[in-house]
């Protein structure tokens with residue numbers, strides 16, 4: 183590793199340095215992906231722009247909507263009182279990332295920009311219809327998270343652009359979320375498959391009003407299972423309907439064989455975890471009533 | 472190559488070091504300052520032997536650039552005991568036979584200390600979870616969790632009798 187080190191102290195500074203170095207620069211947040219990739223020689227930026235002195239990017243703001251600064255750590259998400267209720271899947275996703283040492287420094291912005299298809303907080307944000315806001319030399323732009331993720335390790339971020347925040351709406355009444363991760367052991371493990379679900383019931387609490395299903399580690403990017411979502415909407419949520427959603431999700435994902443699992447096993451996991459996560463949402467909505 | 476003049480606050484003492492941007496806090500601790508209590512192993516944030524406290528939080532010093540530590544409070548295993556007297560957690564590790572080869576222990580103790588500071592009444596599962604980022608190839612972990620539990624109880628008792 184050989185590079186010049188910079189320490190911007192404001193968002194404006196960081197954006198100016200980002201613009202100056204473009205492709206040759208990299209922002210450093212928790213470093214839990216970047217430093218390891220640099221040491222492995224996978225990336226070799228000539229300029230490293232550490233963000234730890236930039237103020238105002240580590241806030242969680244909750245009013246009508248929820249805004250997460252890009253530097254919010256997984257530990258901060260775990261401990262945020264606003265995420266104990268219907269938004270609980272955020273905590274479930276954040277608390278399974280690495281160990282305490284990782285979660286104390288690793289950020290939600292890094293999880294998104296690193297764009298691993300197996301990232302754990304990303305599917306939760308996708309199920310919440312989150313948007314991401316980037317700030318660069320050409321100004322600010324906001325994109326849907328789904329459109330931002332373009333491939334393994336790839337995003338629509340332009341060279342030098344700083345991811346500043348992530349935003350999503352709070353959930354309507356009769357809603358819940360759930361996140362499930364399958365790995366080879368309980369902690370310190372990259373997902374073999376992860377599933378995030380958001381469910382809202384109709385006013386009579388009988389049918390599904392809206393469902394969002396996001397899948398991790400089964401496609402080049404974290405993906406939405408659109409066919410499974412459509413099969414739920416407007417339907418009574420019987421076991422058969424939930425199982426059907428699982429089968430549809432397993433059909434529409436595109437997993438690969440790798441050292442962690444075979445593609446076939448990943449599809450079986452999706453088929454099982456999708457209905458399980460939906461059932462968990464139903465339980466949670468029931469309990470909150 | 473560019474050099475950085477850093478002023479690092481480690482265990483309450485300020486150290487001035489001249490180093491290169493790519494060097495980690497772990498490199499500086501061990502190679503420049505001779506603070507070899509912090510161990511080095513995987514260099515990929517997997518094993519936890521390099522754990523230190525940065526502003527009170529447990530972090531892996533193998534993926535932390537020394538430059539990022541300027542102006543922040545660093546505690547290594549050398550800084551835990553006061554005037555040669557173990558803190559209760561260290562004593563509990565000794566009393567419970569939680570140390571075998573010892574290689575993982577500095578990181579284990581600092582991770583456990585940070586956890587107890589944050590959560591003074593831990594559960595067994597909580598302790599195991601808090602130490603998930605610290606691997607030990609000798610002890611089988613049971614005596615380590617026993618030691619942390621005992622230290623937590625002892626500290627709770629000390630708080631109520633105060």
Ligand SMILES: Cc1cc2nc3c(=O)[nH]c(=O)nc-3n(C[C@H](O)[C@H](O)[C@H](O)COP(=O)(O)OP(=O)(O)OC[C@H]3O[C@@H](n4cnc5c(N)ncnc54)[C@H](O)[C@@H]3O)c2cc1C
Pocket residue numbers: 208209210211212213214215216217218252253278279280281284287288289290291292293294295296300301302303343344345346370371372373515516517
């Ligand atoms: C031992 C270990 C276990 C792990 N376990 C998990 C796990 O279980 N689940 C999981 O999802 N991940 C896991 N990870 C991966 C990693 O911790 C997460 O992806 C984390 O959220 C990355 O955040 P960071 O702040 O460390 O990012 P960094 O490493 O600092 O940055 C990652 C990338 O994002 C860019 N970047 C960061 N912030 C910004 C910004 N604001 N604007 C523009 N670009 C930015 C960087 O330039 C870099 O390319 C693990 C990592 C380790 C080392």
Ligand code: FES
Pocket residue numbers: 510511512513514515516517518519520521522531532533534
């Ligand atoms: S050497 Fe840092 S975690 Fe293994």
Ligand code: FES
Pocket residue numbers: 569570571572573574575576606607608609610
């Ligand atoms: S005591 Fe030997 S590695 Fe833990």
